[in-house]
Amino acid sequence: MHSKKLKEQPQDALTEVMARYAVAVTDEVMETINPGDPNDPVARQYLPSVEELNTTPQETADPIGDEVHAPVKGIVHRYPDRVLLKPVHVCSVYCRFCFRREKVGPGSEALSPTELEAALGYIRATPKIWEVIVTGGDPFVLSPRRLLMLMQELNKIEHVKVIRFHTRVPVADPLRVTQELVEALASEKAVYVVLHCNHANELTDKVRAAAQLFLQSGIPLLSQSTLLRGVNDKAETLEELFRALTALRIKPYYLHHPDLAPGTSHFRLPLAEGQKLTAALHGRLSGIAQPHYVLDIPGGFGKIPAGSTWIEENDDGYTVTDYQGGKHTYRDE
Ligand SMILES: *Cc1c(COP(=O)(O)O)cnc(C)c1O
Ligand code: SF4
16 A cells, blocks of 8 residues: 555556656655655655556546636636636646646646736636636746746736635745745735645755745745545644644645545545544644645535534534534524
């Protein structure tokens, strides 16, 4: 079940994996991996494995249905008040469980200037768009100069009040986070950065320093994590991660149930197990350190809270369950 070291895996099968899915790892990530640990939680996230050749019938190339909500290239508009804007499809690293793994990679170009202009045109022409979520790929692989140009355009759009970046760069490629990059994000609008981090081992000194650059410029940080078999599928591991993030002033935002991306079944655990894990966290971890555990419904129907049901309606009112499993009755009047 756990990722074997690269040299212990059949070479032609690995070559097949690498021909099918993009692979990239940074020096900073390599430094985080303990080469003596065959179950290293960082290695498992980034180093290719022959298990990726197994696909299951439920897995699809577009697991969360982005394509059914793409009015123009580079935009996904699923919820009325917010859009995803995807200016690039490359990343500094390629996570083995990525839900966009069929789309991202070094061969996938950025939006052309004309395409980017059309995507911005859609945002300008759609007044109900209150928030723009810049994602990809990873938007922070763009140079500070190109980020600045993008921000200048978004800053001019009156109805856009919030600009949010989703990125793995501060964690996987922290030296890319420079003062110049952070300054490019300056805006009179609210700017948030959501960084992707799945294990406390990823929070090295360089990563901490990168996070501080955003915070010192007044940009709040949130985190998103994916619940992954063999990486963070224990209550203690999740607790340590969310405590470490919160202590760094990074608010845990989402814990995603893993999506049905091709060749990722070795990372998935049953929803019921995720519910047990996240229920256990409620007892052991401060409220400000709790992320929302969410499931993205396959087919493009959006994200929903996936946690266990704490409240059940019955003839007599409700049965509510406390974090230790105790049952209580609650009535509306
Ligand atoms: C996840 C997602 C969002 C953002 O959802 P939040 O719940 O606001 O974080 C927006 N659009 C699409 C298409 C998404 O997949
Ligand atoms: S950084 Fe994000 S988009 Fe890129 S491979 Fe990892 S999960 Fe996918």
